[in-house]
Amino acid sequence: MATWAERLAGIRGVLLDISGVLYDSGAGGGTPIPGSVQAVARLKRSRLKVGFCTNESQKSRGALVRELQALGFDISENEVTAPAPAACRLLRERGLRPHLLVHPGVLSEFEHIDTSNPNCVLMADAVEGFSYQNMNRAFRVLMGLERPVLISLGRGRYYKETSGLMLDVGAYTKALEYACGLKAEVVGKPEPEFFKLALQELGLEAHQALMVGDDLVGDVGGAQRCGLRALQVRTGKFRPSDEQHPEVRADGYVDNLAEAVGLLLQHGDQ
Amino acid sequence: MATWAERLAGIRGVLLDISGVLYDSGAGGGTPIPGSVQAVARLKRSRLKVGFCTNESQKSRGALVRELQALGFDISENEVTAPAPAACRLLRERGLRPHLLVHPGVLSEFEHIDTSNPNCVLMADAVEGFSYQNMNRAFRVLMGLERPVLISLGRGRYYKETSGLMLDVGAYTKALEYACGLKAEVVGKPEPEFFKLALQELGLEAHQALMVGDDLVGDVGGAQRCGLRALQVRTGKFRPSDEQHPEVRADGYVDNLAEAVGLLLQHGDQ
Numbered sequence: 001m002a003t004w005a006e007r008l009a010g011i012r013g014v015l016l017d018i019s020g021v022l023y024d025s026g027a028g029g030g031t032p033i034p035g036s037v038q039a040v041a042r043l044k045r046s047r048l049k050v051g052f053c054t055n056e057s058q059k060s061r062g063a064l065v066r067e068l069q070a071l072g073f074d075i076s077e078n079e080v081t082a083p084a085p086a087a088c089r090l091l092r093e094r095g096l097r098p099h100l101l102v103h104p105g106v107l108s109e110f111e112h113i114d115t116s117n118p119n120c121v122l123m124a125d126a127v128e129g130f131s132y133q134n135m136n137r138a139f140r141v142l143m144g145l146e147r148p149v150l151i152s153l154g155r156g157r158y159y160k161e162t163s164g165l166m167l168d169v170g171a172y173t174k175a176l177e178y179a180c181g182l183k184a185e186v187v188g189k190p191e192p193e194f195f196k197l198a199l200q201e202l203g204l205e206a207h208q209a210l211m212v213g214d215d216l217v218g219d220v221g222g223a224q225r226c227g228l229r230a231l232q233v234r235t236g237k238f239r240p241s242d243e244q245h246p247e248v249r250a251d252g253y254v255d256n257l258a259e260a261v262g263l264l265l266q267h268g269d270q
Numbered sequence: 271m272a273t274w275a276e277r278l279a280g281i282r283g284v285l286l287d288i289s290g291v292l293y294d295s296g297a298g299g300g301t302p303i304p305g306s307v308q309a310v311a312r313l314k315r316s317r318l319k320v321g322f323c324t325n326e327s328q329k330s331r332g333a334l335v336r337e338l339q340a341l342g343f344d345i346s347e348n349e350v351t352a353p354a355p356a357a358c359r360l361l362r363e364r365g366l367r368p369h370l371l372v373h374p375g376v377l378s379e380f381e382h383i384d385t386s387n388p389n390c391v392l393m394a395d396a397v398e399g400f401s402y403q404n405m406n407r408a409f410r411v412l413m414g415l416e417r418p419v420l421i422s423l424g425r426g427r428y429y430k431e432t433s434g435l436m437l438d439v440g441a442y443t444k445a446l447e448y449a450c451g452l453k454a455e456v457v458g459k460p461e462p463e464f465f466k467l468a469l470q471e472l473g474l475e476a477h478q479a480l481m482v483g484d485d486l487v488g489d490v491g492g493a494q495r496c497g498l499r500a501l502q503v504r505t506g507k508f509r510p511s512d513e514q515h516p517e518v519r520a521d522g523y524v525d526n527l528a529e530a531v532g533l534l535l536q537h538g539d540q
Binding site for chain 1: 396397398399400401402403405406409410413427428434435436437438440441442444445446447448449450451
């Protein structure tokens with residue numbers, strides 16, 4: 001395998017996944033992953049550009065950033081690429097009026113969007129909102145449309161909270177796709193459009209950027225398909241079997257963000 | 271196309287789907303489909319063997335039969351092939367101890383099954399039981415198993431109640447399959463094993479039996495793949511587009527069970 005210096009050559013900026021890399025979300029604001037607060041601070045002091053790229057769709061971007069700041073992270077709203085704001089742009093461009101199957105915490109992102117007489121369904125990580133009643137409501141809206149459109153903020157399978165593993169929006173998206181016989185449009189990782197948006201906000205080309213994530217398929221595989229390099233951290237939803245995945249192979253595996261930043265600052269083009 | 275006499279030659283028994291053929295389910299016990307009570311009575315007086323083959327998994331076989339008897343149907347429990355009793359047999363044969371994600375109405379079918387320290391998940395049409403909490407519980411059981419086994423009673427997309435369209439167990443099965451990266455084992459139509467069981471209980475070979483159902487893929491296609499002949503009724507979830515389905519073609523389409531029985535008694539080998 002190539003040396004770290006070879007693997008990190010030419011990297012001018014990093015995109016950091018948030019949940020499972022910076023912190024583990026959960027009741028009471030979650031818990032920072034040891035070393036991650038300091039690792040972000042070290043990156044910010046370096047010459048590297050720093051952006052955050054998340055599929056978080058349970059809360060607004062503002063609320064997420066305030067939560068992270070309270071945990072000690074140096075992060076601001078304009079550094080975060082998140083699916084809800086990206087979806088609002090798409091809804092406006094296409095004249096779509098969504099029936100929203102989302103968590104109350106993210107509703108504020110959609111307050112300027114027309115939701116009357118819906119002509120699509122938009123779903124995000126609704127958590128307890130994924131009740132049988134709410135799923136049926138969304139299903140009936142789709143079945144009532146001549147050309148049903150389902151927009152999903154991410155395709156994640158599950159994530160880890162302090163209380164345990166939680167089903168993510170991707171599982172519920174599959175349920176509606178199967179019941180309606182359609183394919184959802186995804187806004188979020190691993191969609192190439194979403195990585196392109198994050199790169200644009202970072203001001204870098206794909207070959208200059210490194211993604212750091214805990215999700216092998218969503219973060220690592222998605223970024224690599226877009227031409228970025230990507231490291232997987234052994235925190236968050238990482239499982240040892242990820243390192244033997246038949247299709248996706250990270251450019252490197254590190255114990256946590258602190259190790260990734262250490263390697264980058266030691267071996268990257270500083 | 272062959273005459274009815276040719277199409278029904280050699281038929282010695284019928285398997286009837288229940289929901290959408292005998293009655294439409296719904297609040298207050300449902301409504302019989304006009305002519306079906308009399309059609310079952312005519313079949314019972316004929317020389318044909320009669321069995322019932324259902325994917326009903328919301329209630330016990332006993333409760334279903336009592337509901338149908340109250341509507342006037344001549345039916346008894348030992349004539350009905352249903353997924354919950356078939357699943358119990360499978361669980362016992364394989365030493366599986368299920369975590370149950372089912373409707374309270376069907377729990378009595380599992381009362382003699384060991385559910386301690388689960389080594390699989392069994393899901394059925396849980397209706398309101400498909401809460402986020404219950405889905406997470408089932409998901410965590412699967413993720414905690416070295417060799418996860420998911421058994422699903424049917425793969426239906428949705429069904430129609432008097433109050434509107436309802437998501438069926440198949441949609442929620444897809445959600446868990448996707449989240450866990452596995453394939454469920456299905457007990458119910460259109461699985462060949464399930465039709466074989468129904469034939470065995472009827473005491474006939476496949477080529478001697480006729481399936482009558484409202485679900486083109488689950489009833490008609492499934493039965494035909496097992497070597498039975500099959501008619502589709504234009505009641506229940508039948509949609510006119512079924513008659514132009516690209517893959518499945520019934521041996522005949524009839525307005526309802528009464529017409530199917532009339533043809534069988536007129537043209538079959540009596």
